Amino acid sequence: MxxxxxxxxxxxxxxxxxxxxxxxxxxxxxxxxxxxxxxxxxxxxxxxxxxxxxxxxxxxxxxxxxxxxxxxxxxxxxxxIFRTFQNIRLLKDYSVLDNIKLGLFRQTKAGAWSSIFGLRRSREEEKKVAEESWALLERLGLTDLANEAAGNLSYGNQRRVEIARALVSHxxxxxxxxxxxxxxxxxxxxxxxxxxxxxxxxxxxxxxxxxxxxxxxxxxxxxxxxxxxxxxxxxxxxxxxxxxxxxxxxxxxxxxxxxxx
Ligand SMILES: Nc1ncnc2c1ncn2[C@@H]1O[C@H](COP(=O)(O)OP(=O)(O)OP(=O)(O)O)[C@@H](O)[C@H]1O
Ligand SMILES: [Mg+2]
Structure with a gap:
């Protein structure tokens, strides 16, 4: 087995x-x-x-x-090993895309803020993160909502964004x-x-x-x-x-x- x-x-x-x-x-x-x-x-x-x-x-x-x-x-x-939470944990004022990008960085010690504001990252890294995040949005059918604040989404879509954020790290x-x-x-x-x-x-x-x-x-x-x-x-x-x-x-x-x- x-x-x-x-x-x-x-x-x-x-x-x-x-x-x-x-x-x-x-x-x-x-x-x-x-x-x-x-x-x-x-x-x-x-x-x-x-x-x-x-x-x-x-x-x-x-x-x-x-x-x-x-x-x-x-x-x-x-x-x-990645997870989603019973009580949705999205940054409600940030866009769907930013929330997903965050998934790629929150496991590192570099921290959340540098990931959102693009600090300490090269252009190439930034591009790669954006591409990966966008590919996931496409896979989950969320592209229309990419720039929407996460807090404005329906409950069901917020849960999908949470899943996307966990998936972005493969x-x-x-x-x-x-x-x-x-x-x-x-x-x-x-x-x-x-x-x-x-x-x-x-x-x-x-x-x-x-x-x-x-x-x-x-x-x-x-x-x-x-x-x-x-x-x-x-x-x-x-x-x-x-x-x-x-x-x-x-x-x-x-x-x-x-x-x-
Ligand atoms: N940090 C904690 N401190 C004290 N008790 C806790 C803590 N976390 C959970 N519990 C208790 O442990 C038990 C199991 O809780 P848990 O949240 O794991 O249940 P659950 O199966 O997820 O329930 P639900 O379906 O309601 O989400 C409960 O009695 C809960 O009150
Ligand atoms: Mg529970």
């Missing part, structure tokens, strides 16, 4: 709360893996561990044959945290097509999503977290039919509907 990512016994505690509890995960190169689970299950925390925002209290992370446990975020980026692996949140069904379909295209270009994808219909349709495999524990891992259709998974979702939901007479 061609394991790109191998995580073993990953545990993260916040005080008395175990947000991620002894999770093992293997991701194969070229896979689209869906990570699902009820609110508070530990999904985003899992991404924060994988991207070096948190160091796991226990466990080990191997990526591409390198032990990356405890790596800082920029070191993780240097390994080719990631080995991309982590998408609820990319379909706030999208209508048409936008969700075009997002799924984009994710398939990303995989086709050789990037491995992990996707956190509450839209179960979308993940079953799109993902090669689903992993389910509940209270930080991995409760299922396998074929999407089988996973969503698994009684423990159904219970995890229903158990967390308040019953608001009253059957009256």
């Amino acid at each position: 061609d394991a790109l990512l191998e995580m073993k016994g990953i545990t993260k505690r916040f005080g008395g709360l175990t947000a991620v509890d002894q999770v093992d995960l293997i991701v194969k190169k070229g896979e689209i893996l869906g990570l699902i689970g009820p609110n508070g299950a530990g999904k985003t925390t899992f991404f924060n561990i994988l991207t070096g925002i948190y160091r796991p209290d226990q466990g080990n992370i191997q990526f591409n044959g390198t032990d990356i446990t405890g790596f800082k975020p920029y070191q993780i980026a240097n390994q080719g 990631p080995e692996m991309i982590l998408l945290d609820e990319p379909a949140a706030g999208m209508n069904s048409e936008e969700v379909e075009s997002l799924s097509a984009l994710v398939r295209q990303i995989r086709q270009q050789g990037t491995t994808v992990i996707l956190i999503e509450h839209n179960v219909g979308m993940v079953v349709e799109l993902c090669d495999r689903l992993v389910v977290l509940d209270h930080g524990v991995k409760i299922a891992d396998g074929d999407p259709n089988q996973v969503v039919a698994n009684p423990a998974v159904i219970e995890a979702y229903i158990g967390g939901q308040e019953v608001t509907e009253v059957v009256g007479d």
Whole structure:
């Protein structure tokens, strides 16, 4: 098996709360893996561990044959792992194009400002950055919005710009945290097509999503977290039919509907 990512016994505690509890995960190169689970299950925390925002209290992370446990975020980026955030993090007053260019530089120590204002870069570098960013805009169908302030875009398009910003570095692996949140069904379909295209270009994808219909349709495999524990891992259709998974979702939901007479 061609394991790109191998995580073993990953545990993260916040005080008395175990947000991620002894999770093992293997991701194969070229896979689209869906990570699902009820609110508070530990999904985003899992991404924060994988991207070096948190160091796991226990466990080990191997990526591409390198032990990356405890790596800082920029070191993780240097390994080719990029992400989007559950709460969109764009510079709202800057253009779509500038936001994407930023993706090429924020993993370096040179910093964000020099990238926006073109400091410390040669003309050739500047040209290359502009070309790469523009090519991505074309690929994502965002060229008409290139000079628009990111904050003026629809929710769905802002999420696409976030994905573009992660893609501009040609990631080995991309982590998408609820990319379909706030999208209508048409936008969700075009997002799924984009994710398939990303995989086709050789990037491995992990996707956190509450839209179960979308993940079953799109993902090669689903992993389910509940209270930080991995409760299922396998074929999407089988996973969503698994009684423990159904219970995890229903158990967390308040019953608001009253059957009256
Ligand atoms: N920095 C933190 N400090 C303390 N508790 C935290 C912190 N980050 C997350 N938690 C807690 O860890 C648990 C898991 O949170 P996490 O955000 O990972 O869940 P999630 O599965 O992404 O949920 P959602 O679907 O709502 O985004 C929650 O109980 C949350 O309150
Ligand atoms: Mg989350």
